[in-house]
Amino acid sequence: MKRISQLVVAALLALLLGACGGVPLRGTGDLGLVIERASGHVTLVNTSSRSAYARVGGLGDLSHASVVFSRDARYAFIFGRDGVLSKLDLLEGRIVKRVMQSGNAIGGSISQDGRIVVAQNYTPGGIKAFDAETLELLAEVPAEYAPGRFSKVVGLADAPGNKFAYALFDGGEIWVSDFSDPKKPVTQRYPAGQQPYDGLVTPDGRHYLAGLFGEDGIALLDLWQPEKGARKILEKYGRGEEKLPVFKMPHLRGWSVAAGRAWLPAIGRHEVLVADATTWKETGRVAVKGQPVFVIASPDGRQVWVNFAFPDNGWVQVIDTLTGQVVQTLQPGKAVLHMEFTPRGEAVWLSARDDNRVVIYDTKTFRALGSLTADAPSGIFFTSRAARTGF
Amino acid sequence: MSIKRWTPLLASVLAGLASVALAEPSPARQQELVRLVRQDCGSCHGMTLRGGLGPALLPATLAEKPAEGLVATIIGGRPGTPMPPWHRFLAEDEAQWIVAKLMAGFPE
Numbered sequence: 420m421k422r423i424s425q426l427v428v429a430a431l432l433a434l435l436l437g438a439c440g441g442v443p444l445r446g447t448g449d450l451g452l453v454i455e456r457a458s459g460h461v462t463l464v465n466t467s468s469r470s471a472y473a474r475v476g477g478l479g480d481l482s483h484a485s486v487v488f489s490r491d492a493r494y495a496f497i498f499g500r501d502g503v504l505s506k507l508d509l510l511e512g513r514i515v516k517r518v519m520q521s522g523n524a525i526g527g528s529i530s531q532d533g534r535i536v537v538a539q540n541y542t543p544g545g546i547k548a549f550d551a552e553t554l555e556l557l558a559e560v561p562a563e564y565a566p567g568r569f570s571k572v573v574g575l576a577d578a579p580g581n582k583f584a585y586a587l588f589d590g591g592e593i594w595v596s597d598f599s600d601p602k603k604p605v606t607q608r609y610p611a612g613q614q615p616y617d618g619l620v621t622p623d624g625r626h627y628l629a630g631l632f633g634e635d636g637i638a639l640l641d642l643w644q645p646e647k648g649a650r651k652i653l654e655k656y657g658r659g660e661e662k663l664p665v666f667k668m669p670h671l672r673g674w675s676v677a678a679g680r681a682w683l684p685a686i687g688r689h690e691v692l693v694a695d696a697t698t699w700k701e702t703g704r705v706a707v708k709g710q711p712v713f714v715i716a717s718p719d720g721r722q723v724w725v726n727f728a729f730p731d732n733g734w735v736q737v738i739d740t741l742t743g744q745v746v747q748t749l750q751p752g753k754a755v756l757h758m759e760f761t762p763r764g765e766a767v768w769l770s771a772r773d774d775n776r777v778v779i780y781d782t783k784t785f786r787a788l789g790s791l792t793a794d795a796p797s798g799i800f801f802t803s804r805a806a807r808t809g810f
Numbered sequence: 811m812s813i814k815r816w817t818p819l820l821a822s823v824l825a826g827l828a829s830v831a832l833a834e835p836s837p838a839r840q841q842e843l844v845r846l847v848r849q850d851c852g853s854c855h856g857m858t859l860r861g862g863l864g865p866a867l868l869p870a871t872l873a874e875k876p877a878e879g880l881v882a883t884i885i886g887g888r889p890g891t892p893m894p895p896w897h898r899f900l901a902e903d904e905a906q907w908i909v910a911k912l913m914a915g916f917p918e
Contacts, residue, residue: 456857457857480856480857480858482852482856482857482858483853483856483857483862500856500857500858500862501858501860523856523860523861523862525862525863541861541862541863542861571863573863588863614892616863616892632892633890664887664894664895665892665894666850666894667850667853667854668853668854668863668892729850729853730898730899754849772849773849
Protein backbone atom coordinates (compact mmCIF):
# COMPACT_ATOMS: atom_id res chain seq x y z
CA MET A 420 0.00 0.00 0.00
CA LYS A 421 2.79 2.32 0.97
CA ARG A 422 4.49 1.55 -2.30
CA ILE A 423 1.38 2.44 -4.32
CA SER A 424 0.95 5.77 -2.53
CA GLN A 425 4.60 6.53 -3.22
CA LEU A 426 4.04 5.85 -6.89
CA VAL A 427 0.98 8.09 -6.95
CA VAL A 428 2.92 10.90 -5.31
CA ALA A 429 5.77 10.44 -7.76
CA ALA A 430 3.38 10.53 -10.72
CA LEU A 431 1.69 13.67 -9.40
CA LEU A 432 5.06 15.31 -8.84
CA ALA A 433 6.12 14.46 -12.36
CA LEU A 434 2.91 15.96 -13.72
CA LEU A 435 3.32 19.09 -11.62
CA LEU A 436 6.96 19.48 -12.60
CA GLY A 437 6.04 19.00 -16.22
CA ALA A 438 3.36 21.63 -15.98
CA CYS A 439 5.37 24.13 -13.95
CA GLY A 440 8.64 23.70 -15.80
CA GLY A 441 6.93 23.98 -19.15
CA VAL A 442 8.99 21.06 -20.38
CA PRO A 443 6.67 18.36 -21.65
CA LEU A 444 8.10 14.89 -22.12
CA ARG A 445 9.85 14.63 -25.43
CA GLY A 446 12.85 13.13 -27.16
CA THR A 447 15.84 15.07 -28.43
CA GLY A 448 16.36 13.45 -31.84
CA ASP A 449 15.31 16.56 -33.76
CA LEU A 450 17.09 19.09 -31.56
CA GLY A 451 20.40 20.82 -31.94
CA LEU A 452 22.20 24.06 -31.32
CA VAL A 453 23.76 26.93 -33.16
CA ILE A 454 26.90 28.61 -31.83
CA GLU A 455 26.71 32.40 -31.75
CA ARG A 456 30.42 32.95 -31.69
CA ALA A 457 30.75 36.60 -30.83
CA SER A 458 28.32 36.87 -27.96
CA GLY A 459 28.91 33.64 -26.06
CA HIS A 460 25.39 32.37 -26.71
CA VAL A 461 23.97 29.25 -28.22
CA THR A 462 20.54 29.09 -29.81
CA LEU A 463 18.75 25.80 -29.31
CA VAL A 464 16.86 24.66 -32.38
CA ASN A 465 14.31 22.13 -33.51
CA THR A 466 14.84 20.68 -36.97
CA SER A 467 11.24 19.47 -37.30
CA SER A 468 9.65 22.86 -36.76
CA ARG A 469 12.72 24.61 -38.23
CA SER A 470 12.72 27.06 -35.37
CA ALA A 471 14.64 28.16 -32.31
CA TYR A 472 13.17 27.19 -28.94
CA ALA A 473 15.65 28.64 -26.45
CA ARG A 474 18.79 30.74 -26.19
CA VAL A 475 21.47 30.22 -23.58
CA GLY A 476 24.18 32.76 -22.76
CA GLY A 477 27.18 33.10 -20.52
CA LEU A 478 29.28 30.59 -22.41
CA GLY A 479 32.41 32.72 -22.87
CA ASP A 480 34.50 32.88 -26.03
CA LEU A 481 32.79 30.61 -28.53
CA SER A 482 34.88 31.46 -31.57
CA HIS A 483 35.72 28.11 -33.09
CA ALA A 484 33.56 26.36 -30.50
CA SER A 485 32.60 22.79 -31.19
CA VAL A 486 30.13 20.43 -29.63
CA VAL A 487 29.65 16.73 -28.93
CA PHE A 488 26.56 15.09 -27.49
CA SER A 489 26.00 12.65 -24.66
CA ARG A 490 24.95 9.25 -25.85
CA ASP A 491 21.37 9.84 -24.70
CA ALA A 492 21.47 12.96 -26.90
CA ARG A 493 20.17 15.11 -24.06
CA TYR A 494 23.33 16.95 -23.14
CA ALA A 495 25.65 19.00 -25.31
CA PHE A 496 29.30 19.38 -24.33
CA ILE A 497 30.52 22.71 -25.66
CA PHE A 498 34.24 23.33 -26.01
CA GLY A 499 34.93 27.06 -25.92
CA ARG A 500 38.03 28.66 -27.35
CA ASP A 501 38.82 30.12 -23.94
CA GLY A 502 39.26 26.61 -22.54
CA VAL A 503 35.91 26.33 -20.81
CA LEU A 504 34.00 23.09 -21.17
CA SER A 505 30.25 23.54 -20.66
CA LYS A 506 27.60 20.87 -20.30
CA LEU A 507 24.21 22.00 -21.48
CA ASP A 508 20.83 20.33 -21.01
CA LEU A 509 18.93 20.57 -24.31
CA LEU A 510 15.58 19.76 -22.71
CA GLU A 511 15.78 22.25 -19.89
CA GLY A 512 17.71 24.76 -21.96
CA ARG A 513 20.25 25.49 -19.28
CA ILE A 514 23.92 25.04 -18.45
CA VAL A 515 24.39 22.15 -16.04
CA LYS A 516 28.08 22.56 -15.38
CA ARG A 517 31.14 24.48 -16.54
CA VAL A 518 34.82 23.79 -15.98
CA MET A 519 37.82 25.84 -16.98
CA GLN A 520 40.04 23.17 -18.43
CA SER A 521 42.81 24.94 -20.34
CA GLY A 522 43.99 28.26 -21.66
CA ASN A 523 43.11 27.74 -25.29
CA ALA A 524 40.99 24.87 -26.59
CA ILE A 525 40.09 23.77 -30.07
CA GLY A 526 37.43 21.11 -29.65
CA GLY A 527 36.66 17.78 -28.14
CA SER A 528 35.25 14.34 -28.45
CA ILE A 529 33.29 11.72 -26.51
CA SER A 530 34.22 8.09 -25.93
CA GLN A 531 32.55 5.06 -27.48
CA ASP A 532 30.84 4.22 -24.19
CA GLY A 533 29.80 7.82 -23.62
CA ARG A 534 31.51 8.06 -20.24
CA ILE A 535 34.55 10.15 -21.13
CA VAL A 536 34.64 13.59 -22.68
CA VAL A 537 38.04 14.64 -24.00
CA ALA A 538 39.13 18.17 -24.83
CA GLN A 539 41.96 19.00 -27.21
CA ASN A 540 44.06 21.99 -26.38
CA TYR A 541 46.46 24.36 -28.03
CA THR A 542 47.71 25.84 -24.77
CA PRO A 543 48.98 23.99 -22.90
CA GLY A 544 49.17 21.49 -25.77
CA GLY A 545 47.60 18.16 -25.01
CA ILE A 546 44.33 16.44 -24.25
CA LYS A 547 42.32 16.23 -21.05
CA ALA A 548 39.72 13.64 -20.16
CA PHE A 549 36.64 14.34 -18.05
CA ASP A 550 33.90 12.25 -16.55
CA ALA A 551 30.89 12.91 -18.82
CA GLU A 552 28.54 12.85 -15.84
CA THR A 553 30.37 15.18 -13.45
CA LEU A 554 33.02 16.85 -15.63
CA GLU A 555 35.55 15.77 -13.04
CA LEU A 556 39.08 15.58 -14.48
CA LEU A 557 40.12 11.97 -15.05
CA ALA A 558 43.46 12.23 -16.79
CA GLU A 559 45.55 14.32 -19.12
CA VAL A 560 48.06 13.56 -21.83
CA PRO A 561 50.45 16.47 -22.43
CA ALA A 562 51.51 16.61 -26.07
CA GLU A 563 55.20 16.67 -25.18
CA TYR A 564 56.69 15.36 -28.40
CA ALA A 565 60.27 16.15 -27.43
CA PRO A 566 61.67 16.94 -24.00
CA GLY A 567 60.16 20.25 -22.90
CA ARG A 568 58.43 20.79 -26.25
CA PHE A 569 54.65 20.74 -26.38
CA SER A 570 52.53 20.67 -29.50
CA LYS A 571 49.16 22.12 -30.33
CA VAL A 572 46.72 19.27 -30.65
CA VAL A 573 44.39 19.06 -33.65
CA GLY A 574 41.97 16.57 -35.17
CA LEU A 575 40.85 14.77 -32.02
CA ALA A 576 38.48 11.92 -32.88
CA ASP A 577 36.96 9.08 -30.90
CA ALA A 578 37.72 5.56 -32.01
CA PRO A 579 36.34 2.18 -30.94
CA GLY A 580 37.68 0.77 -27.68
CA ASN A 581 37.47 4.08 -25.83
CA LYS A 582 40.45 5.28 -27.80
CA PHE A 583 41.07 8.77 -29.06
CA ALA A 584 43.21 9.60 -32.06
CA TYR A 585 44.65 13.06 -32.60
CA ALA A 586 47.46 14.84 -34.36
CA LEU A 587 50.26 17.11 -33.18
CA PHE A 588 50.58 20.21 -35.37
CA ASP A 589 54.05 21.06 -34.12
CA GLY A 590 55.16 17.49 -33.46
CA GLY A 591 54.16 16.01 -36.82
CA GLU A 592 52.77 12.87 -35.23
CA ILE A 593 49.52 11.01 -34.77
CA TRP A 594 48.87 9.86 -31.22
CA VAL A 595 46.36 7.27 -30.12
CA SER A 596 45.43 7.25 -26.44
CA ASP A 597 43.61 4.26 -25.03
CA PHE A 598 41.28 5.20 -22.16
CA SER A 599 40.21 1.64 -21.30
CA ASP A 600 41.32 2.64 -17.82
CA PRO A 601 40.00 6.22 -17.84
CA LYS A 602 42.47 7.44 -15.23
CA LYS A 603 45.49 5.77 -16.80
CA PRO A 604 45.50 6.33 -20.56
CA VAL A 605 48.11 4.52 -22.61
CA THR A 606 49.42 6.44 -25.62
CA GLN A 607 51.03 5.21 -28.84
CA ARG A 608 52.83 7.58 -31.19
CA TYR A 609 53.11 7.41 -34.98
CA PRO A 610 55.16 9.73 -37.22
CA ALA A 611 52.71 11.42 -39.62
CA GLY A 612 54.26 14.26 -41.63
CA GLN A 613 54.67 17.99 -41.58
CA GLN A 614 52.14 20.14 -39.75
CA PRO A 615 49.00 18.06 -39.48
CA TYR A 616 46.19 20.63 -39.33
CA ASP A 617 43.14 18.46 -38.63
CA GLY A 618 42.05 14.86 -38.61
CA LEU A 619 39.12 12.52 -38.95
CA VAL A 620 38.16 8.98 -38.19
CA THR A 621 36.15 7.17 -40.86
CA PRO A 622 32.51 6.39 -39.98
CA ASP A 623 33.39 2.73 -39.25
CA GLY A 624 36.09 3.83 -36.83
CA ARG A 625 38.81 1.99 -38.68
CA HIS A 626 40.96 4.65 -40.32
CA TYR A 627 42.34 7.87 -38.93
CA LEU A 628 43.35 10.51 -41.45
CA ALA A 629 45.38 13.59 -40.66
CA GLY A 630 45.50 16.34 -43.28
CA LEU A 631 48.97 17.83 -43.66
CA PHE A 632 49.59 21.51 -44.14
CA GLY A 633 53.36 21.43 -44.46
CA GLU A 634 53.41 18.94 -47.33
CA ASP A 635 51.09 17.62 -50.02
CA GLY A 636 49.44 14.52 -48.68
CA ILE A 637 47.35 12.99 -45.96
CA ALA A 638 48.60 10.68 -43.24
CA LEU A 639 46.55 7.51 -42.83
CA LEU A 640 46.61 5.20 -39.84
CA ASP A 641 44.74 1.90 -39.87
CA LEU A 642 43.44 1.61 -36.31
CA TRP A 643 42.80 -2.10 -36.83
CA GLN A 644 46.51 -2.63 -37.37
CA PRO A 645 48.20 0.44 -35.96
CA GLU A 646 51.48 -1.43 -35.60
CA LYS A 647 51.92 -0.91 -39.35
CA GLY A 648 52.24 2.82 -38.67
CA ALA A 649 50.90 5.82 -40.55
CA ARG A 650 51.40 6.01 -44.29
CA LYS A 651 50.86 8.83 -46.71
CA ILE A 652 48.09 8.95 -49.26
CA LEU A 653 47.37 11.49 -52.01
CA GLU A 654 51.05 12.33 -51.92
CA LYS A 655 52.28 15.20 -54.06
CA TYR A 656 48.76 16.14 -55.11
CA GLY A 657 50.04 19.64 -55.74
CA ARG A 658 52.37 18.31 -58.45
CA GLY A 659 55.03 20.73 -57.31
CA GLU A 660 52.95 23.73 -58.37
CA GLU A 661 52.99 26.80 -56.20
CA LYS A 662 50.29 26.77 -53.59
CA LEU A 663 47.52 29.33 -53.51
CA PRO A 664 47.32 31.17 -50.20
CA VAL A 665 45.09 29.55 -47.60
CA PHE A 666 43.12 32.21 -45.72
CA LYS A 667 41.42 29.72 -43.47
CA MET A 668 42.42 26.24 -42.40
CA PRO A 669 40.17 23.48 -43.75
CA HIS A 670 38.33 21.20 -41.35
CA LEU A 671 38.05 17.45 -41.51
CA ARG A 672 35.42 15.20 -39.99
CA GLY A 673 34.15 11.71 -40.57
CA TRP A 674 31.40 12.99 -42.81
CA SER A 675 33.70 13.26 -45.81
CA VAL A 676 33.38 9.59 -46.62
CA ALA A 677 30.59 9.01 -49.16
CA ALA A 678 29.81 6.52 -51.91
CA GLY A 679 32.90 4.47 -51.05
CA ARG A 680 35.22 7.39 -51.44
CA ALA A 681 36.78 10.03 -49.22
CA TRP A 682 36.22 13.65 -50.27
CA LEU A 683 38.94 15.83 -48.88
CA PRO A 684 39.93 19.48 -49.13
CA ALA A 685 43.19 20.15 -50.95
CA ILE A 686 45.50 22.67 -49.30
CA GLY A 687 46.44 25.64 -51.48
CA ARG A 688 44.41 24.37 -54.42
CA HIS A 689 40.82 25.06 -55.26
CA GLU A 690 40.01 21.39 -55.43
CA VAL A 691 38.32 18.60 -53.57
CA LEU A 692 40.49 15.48 -53.67
CA VAL A 693 38.76 12.14 -54.06
CA ALA A 694 40.26 8.87 -52.87
CA ASP A 695 38.92 5.32 -52.90
CA ALA A 696 38.12 4.49 -49.27
CA THR A 697 39.43 0.94 -49.64
CA THR A 698 42.65 1.34 -51.59
CA TRP A 699 43.15 5.01 -50.61
CA LYS A 700 44.34 5.76 -54.14
CA GLU A 701 43.31 9.00 -55.77
CA THR A 702 40.31 8.51 -58.04
CA GLY A 703 39.67 12.08 -59.06
CA ARG A 704 39.48 15.73 -58.22
CA VAL A 705 36.72 18.24 -58.37
CA ALA A 706 37.51 21.85 -59.25
CA VAL A 707 35.65 24.19 -56.93
CA LYS A 708 35.25 27.91 -56.35
CA GLY A 709 37.83 28.46 -53.67
CA GLN A 710 39.88 26.92 -50.89
CA PRO A 711 37.52 24.29 -49.41
CA VAL A 712 36.97 24.49 -45.65
CA PHE A 713 34.25 21.94 -44.92
CA VAL A 714 33.64 19.06 -47.31
CA ILE A 715 30.57 17.38 -45.89
CA ALA A 716 28.68 14.38 -47.24
CA SER A 717 24.93 14.16 -46.86
CA PRO A 718 23.82 11.27 -44.61
CA ASP A 719 23.04 9.09 -47.65
CA GLY A 720 26.34 9.97 -49.28
CA ARG A 721 24.76 11.17 -52.51
CA GLN A 722 25.87 14.77 -52.14
CA VAL A 723 28.95 16.50 -50.84
CA TRP A 724 28.54 20.13 -49.80
CA VAL A 725 31.56 22.40 -49.80
CA ASN A 726 32.10 25.83 -48.30
CA PHE A 727 35.14 28.02 -48.72
CA ALA A 728 37.76 30.12 -47.03
CA PHE A 729 37.83 33.92 -47.19
CA PRO A 730 37.37 35.62 -49.66
CA ASP A 731 35.12 33.01 -51.31
CA ASN A 732 33.09 32.32 -48.18
CA GLY A 733 29.84 33.57 -49.67
CA TRP A 734 29.66 30.50 -51.93
CA VAL A 735 28.63 26.93 -51.35
CA GLN A 736 28.91 24.20 -53.93
CA VAL A 737 27.27 20.81 -54.12
CA ILE A 738 29.01 17.82 -55.68
CA ASP A 739 27.00 14.84 -56.92
CA THR A 740 29.02 11.84 -55.71
CA LEU A 741 27.72 9.65 -58.53
CA THR A 742 29.11 11.81 -61.31
CA GLY A 743 31.80 13.62 -59.34
CA GLN A 744 30.53 16.92 -60.78
CA VAL A 745 29.50 20.16 -59.16
CA VAL A 746 25.74 20.24 -59.66
CA GLN A 747 24.83 23.36 -57.76
CA THR A 748 26.43 26.65 -56.77
CA LEU A 749 24.65 28.63 -54.09
CA GLN A 750 25.03 31.96 -52.35
CA PRO A 751 23.33 31.36 -49.02
CA GLY A 752 24.67 34.53 -47.41
CA LYS A 753 27.76 36.38 -46.26
CA ALA A 754 30.54 34.36 -44.64
CA VAL A 755 29.10 30.86 -44.64
CA LEU A 756 31.00 29.17 -41.82
CA HIS A 757 29.35 25.82 -41.34
CA MET A 758 26.77 23.37 -42.65
CA GLU A 759 24.83 20.63 -40.89
CA PHE A 760 22.45 18.09 -42.35
CA THR A 761 19.24 17.09 -40.63
CA PRO A 762 19.47 13.50 -39.37
CA ARG A 763 18.37 11.91 -42.64
CA GLY A 764 19.50 14.71 -44.88
CA GLU A 765 16.33 16.14 -46.43
CA ALA A 766 17.56 19.59 -45.42
CA VAL A 767 20.82 21.30 -44.64
CA TRP A 768 21.31 24.25 -42.29
CA LEU A 769 24.00 26.80 -43.10
CA SER A 770 25.32 29.59 -40.91
CA ALA A 771 25.86 32.94 -42.62
CA ARG A 772 27.92 34.76 -40.03
CA ASP A 773 27.88 38.24 -41.52
CA ASP A 774 24.15 38.12 -42.28
CA ASN A 775 23.41 37.06 -38.70
CA ARG A 776 21.25 34.22 -39.83
CA VAL A 777 21.01 30.52 -40.36
CA VAL A 778 19.59 29.49 -43.73
CA ILE A 779 17.87 26.18 -44.36
CA TYR A 780 17.97 24.54 -47.79
CA ASP A 781 16.08 21.63 -49.26
CA THR A 782 18.75 19.19 -50.48
CA LYS A 783 16.61 17.92 -53.33
CA THR A 784 15.35 21.15 -54.86
CA PHE A 785 18.12 23.43 -53.49
CA ARG A 786 15.40 25.90 -52.53
CA ALA A 787 15.66 27.90 -49.33
CA LEU A 788 13.12 26.57 -46.84
CA GLY A 789 13.47 29.29 -44.27
CA SER A 790 15.89 31.03 -42.00
CA LEU A 791 16.53 31.89 -38.36
CA THR A 792 18.23 34.91 -36.92
CA ALA A 793 21.35 34.33 -34.83
CA ASP A 794 24.15 36.59 -33.69
CA ALA A 795 27.18 35.83 -35.90
CA PRO A 796 26.38 32.11 -36.14
CA SER A 797 29.22 29.65 -36.66
CA GLY A 798 28.96 25.94 -35.83
CA ILE A 799 25.63 24.11 -36.15
CA PHE A 800 25.33 20.80 -34.30
CA PHE A 801 22.41 18.37 -34.33
CA THR A 802 21.91 15.55 -31.84
CA SER A 803 22.13 12.93 -34.60
CA ARG A 804 25.88 13.22 -33.98
CA ALA A 805 25.41 11.48 -30.64
CA ALA A 806 25.30 8.05 -32.25
CA ARG A 807 28.07 8.56 -34.79
CA THR A 808 31.70 7.59 -34.39
CA GLY A 809 33.97 10.53 -35.08
CA PHE A 810 31.46 13.18 -34.02
CA MET B 811 65.46 48.16 -17.40
CA SER B 812 67.96 50.10 -19.42
CA ILE B 813 66.87 52.51 -22.09
CA LYS B 814 68.45 50.11 -24.59
CA ARG B 815 65.88 47.47 -23.78
CA TRP B 816 63.10 49.89 -24.51
CA THR B 817 64.55 51.31 -27.69
CA PRO B 818 63.01 48.75 -30.07
CA LEU B 819 59.66 49.14 -28.36
CA LEU B 820 59.84 52.90 -28.52
CA ALA B 821 60.88 52.78 -32.13
CA SER B 822 58.03 50.50 -33.02
CA VAL B 823 55.52 52.59 -31.13
CA LEU B 824 56.82 55.68 -32.88
CA ALA B 825 56.70 53.90 -36.23
CA GLY B 826 53.15 52.89 -35.46
CA LEU B 827 52.20 56.40 -34.44
CA ALA B 828 53.89 57.85 -37.49
CA SER B 829 52.04 55.54 -39.84
CA VAL B 830 48.74 56.34 -38.15
CA ALA B 831 49.48 60.01 -38.47
CA LEU B 832 50.50 59.61 -42.10
CA ALA B 833 47.73 57.48 -43.49
CA GLU B 834 44.71 56.86 -41.37
CA PRO B 835 42.09 54.76 -43.18
CA SER B 836 38.62 56.30 -43.40
CA PRO B 837 36.30 55.49 -40.50
CA ALA B 838 34.28 53.13 -42.70
CA ARG B 839 37.43 51.33 -43.83
CA GLN B 840 38.65 51.15 -40.24
CA GLN B 841 35.47 49.30 -39.35
CA GLU B 842 36.07 46.87 -42.19
CA LEU B 843 39.65 46.33 -41.06
CA VAL B 844 38.62 45.70 -37.47
CA ARG B 845 36.09 43.18 -38.69
CA LEU B 846 38.64 41.53 -40.99
CA VAL B 847 41.15 41.18 -38.15
CA ARG B 848 38.64 39.89 -35.60
CA GLN B 849 36.83 37.51 -37.94
CA ASP B 850 39.28 36.40 -40.59
CA CYS B 851 42.67 36.78 -38.91
CA GLY B 852 40.73 35.51 -35.90
CA SER B 853 40.15 32.13 -37.51
CA CYS B 854 43.78 31.30 -36.66
CA HIS B 855 44.74 33.93 -34.09
CA GLY B 856 41.45 33.79 -32.20
CA MET B 857 38.62 36.28 -32.30
CA THR B 858 39.94 37.73 -29.05
CA LEU B 859 43.44 37.59 -30.57
CA ARG B 860 44.68 35.41 -27.72
CA GLY B 861 46.03 32.92 -30.24
CA GLY B 862 44.99 29.66 -31.80
CA LEU B 863 46.86 27.80 -34.48
CA GLY B 864 48.57 31.16 -34.99
CA PRO B 865 50.24 33.08 -32.16
CA ALA B 866 48.50 35.60 -29.92
CA LEU B 867 48.35 39.15 -31.28
CA LEU B 868 48.06 41.00 -27.98
CA PRO B 869 50.09 44.10 -27.07
CA ALA B 870 52.16 42.08 -24.59
CA THR B 871 53.06 39.38 -27.14
CA LEU B 872 53.91 41.90 -29.84
CA ALA B 873 55.76 44.38 -27.65
CA GLU B 874 59.24 43.08 -28.48
CA LYS B 875 58.62 42.77 -32.19
CA PRO B 876 59.49 45.54 -34.65
CA ALA B 877 56.36 46.94 -36.31
CA GLU B 878 57.95 46.84 -39.76
CA GLY B 879 58.48 43.11 -39.49
CA LEU B 880 54.86 42.61 -38.48
CA VAL B 881 53.67 44.70 -41.42
CA ALA B 882 55.87 42.63 -43.74
CA THR B 883 54.40 39.42 -42.32
CA ILE B 884 50.85 40.64 -42.92
CA ILE B 885 51.57 41.79 -46.45
CA GLY B 886 53.84 38.96 -47.57
CA GLY B 887 52.92 36.07 -45.30
CA ARG B 888 55.44 33.87 -43.58
CA PRO B 889 56.70 30.95 -45.69
CA GLY B 890 56.90 27.64 -43.84
CA THR B 891 53.97 28.57 -41.63
CA PRO B 892 50.23 28.79 -42.38
CA MET B 893 50.40 32.61 -42.39
CA PRO B 894 49.27 33.69 -45.88
CA PRO B 895 50.06 36.98 -47.62
CA TRP B 896 47.22 39.51 -47.35
CA HIS B 897 48.40 42.00 -49.98
CA ARG B 898 45.37 41.26 -52.17
CA PHE B 899 43.13 42.66 -49.48
CA LEU B 900 45.27 45.18 -47.64
CA ALA B 901 47.34 48.14 -48.71
CA GLU B 902 50.62 48.59 -46.86
CA ASP B 903 49.39 51.62 -44.93
CA GLU B 904 46.35 49.63 -43.85
CA ALA B 905 48.61 46.88 -42.56
CA GLN B 906 50.59 49.56 -40.72
CA TRP B 907 47.38 50.84 -39.16
CA ILE B 908 46.43 47.30 -38.10
CA VAL B 909 49.85 46.72 -36.54
CA ALA B 910 49.71 50.01 -34.64
CA LYS B 911 46.26 49.13 -33.33
CA LEU B 912 47.33 45.59 -32.41
CA MET B 913 50.29 46.91 -30.46
CA ALA B 914 48.15 49.43 -28.63
CA GLY B 915 45.25 47.04 -27.96
CA PHE B 916 42.92 46.21 -30.80
CA PRO B 917 39.44 47.83 -30.96
CA GLU B 918 36.37 45.62 -30.52
